[in-house]
Amino acid sequence: MSRSGARSPAGTSCWTRWGDDIVLNFILRRIAQGAALIVAMSMLAFVAIFALGNPLTALINPASPPEVLARASHELGLDLPLYAQYLRFVFHLLHGDLGTSYITGEPALGLILSRFPATFELTVSAMLVATVIGIPLGVYTGVKASSLLGRTIGSVTILLISIPSFWVGLALVIVFGIELRVLPTGGRGQTEAWFGIQTSLATWDGLRHVALPALNLAVFPLAVIIRLTRAGVQECMGAAFVTFARAKGLAMRRILFVYVLRSVAVPIVTVVGIVFGILLAFSVVTETIFSWPGTGRLAIEAIRGSDRPVIIAYLLFTVCIFIVVNLLVDIMCALIDPRMSTQAQG
């Protein structure tokens, strides 16, 4: 994005007089970049999906008479040239219509939106578990990095980052689902409406169903948060302000959780945000193992069934989530530490 294109649009120029336009300018530029990215991705996704093979063969018997095939392909718009299909797609997109699923016949966007609350609640639960356990553990291992427990946790996090998440999922299913039989391993359980959205977090049965998939999904962010907090705290412990605070006689707990934690907040917020976006967009593996009816499973089913509109809708939806989450993270970091936005300016 060129710098001239990043100038604040008309109507906001009054901000420049106040001298603190930098953060706002930065945010506006990020929004413009995001919009450009969505357009680029929509074209890329469309062209790429076009190479996916003829969906007709998956939908109707290829041995049908030619006139049936021709009619079906005309109804789906598959007989038009590529650019015309894309323009048609964009036209519908601007009307909030991402096409209908070839398989179920439902609107693709509606399908994704109806599955999204399940993914959202799963991701929120997972991030909650990861943050609540990860930050205290990270602080502990940062302070006592050379103790036995500190080193053990350090090695375990490497292990957790390197093993694929389906492996952990299977282990959880075997231990808690089949052997101990304490937790269910499939579906959302009983849901109840909160603000008009069905959620498993409202009932005890639902919570029991969330537990294992959330734990599975939490493994990666947990390991990342522990390592990040540990590195930050370790660095801070040698800093002058910690030495000063200790000399002053402040309680260790206060030093750690007020002063040290604040100074390591920016990288943690960044990573928590980005990982949240990744999980939100991509819990395919966990949702497959635990039969969780979220967007990830929808995507893998669409890929297996060559359901073009759903795949495109899912990709665009994912890109939007990434852009929004990254934007929110940038804004938060710019607010916590204004130096970030001025650096990005240059």
Add this chain to the structure above:
Amino acid sequence: MIRVYFRSFGGTVGMIIVLALAGCAVLAPVLAQQNPYDLAQLDIMSSLLPPGTVGDDGTVFWFGTDDQGRDLVSAVLYGLRVSLFVAVTATSIALVIGVIAGLTAAYLGGVFDTLLMRLVDLQLAFPSVLIALVLVALLGSGLEKVIIAIVAAQWAYFARTLRSAAMVERRKEYIQAAWTLRFPAWRIMLLHLLPNAIAPLGVIVIVEIASAIALEATLSFLGVGLSVTRPSLGLLIANGYQYMLARQYWLSVTPGVVLLVLLVGVNLVGERLRQMNDPRQQVRP
């Protein structure tokens, strides 16, 4: 250098694991008591035997057998072979592409550099599983398609790392000297820039091999990876998954444990190499 490496316990264990498993993979046809792909050697009567069962003809199935009477030791050995082959091939191709892209970007600079790095940044913003999954969705499944998907997911890491190292080197006097001598561009890039900028890639290659193994296993587990005829470790796990509720765990757990040990080994080696290259950690033993 080698002696320094083995001063670490974790690094030593990791290297032993990697060498042992790689040896098993290479020697699989010799070590395995049957060829798991040769249907003539399979005996359907001895299907789903638990580990340690002695077969009719006196052979011992140390890891048990699968639903087609396939000896799981042999299947795991051949699976290890497929997993390692896919991971090493994909990472090597990604390395070559990444090196060419990164080197060219650093050498040429300008618009090419900007465009390429934008692409790299864009790609690194997405999780590699997503990129690989989308590609497999587009191309279809199968060995070479999985390799292409992994290459596409990984080349950006190599390109970015090499570019940043080469950018530093490019400003140094010896490159300018080569320039004034009017050496051709390929000669400066390959003989001067590359040897001095490639060191940081060593650690990344190891880590990326581990992530390629995990990525292939994940794709295969989701059923969009390799074909069933030549199963990798991930596919063996997926095949055994349906027998889990019947508590016939060995079908999934055995390849799963081998996969885990392999990944831990490779990552231990990577971690040790990273430590050795990290100037901050060199003071401490």
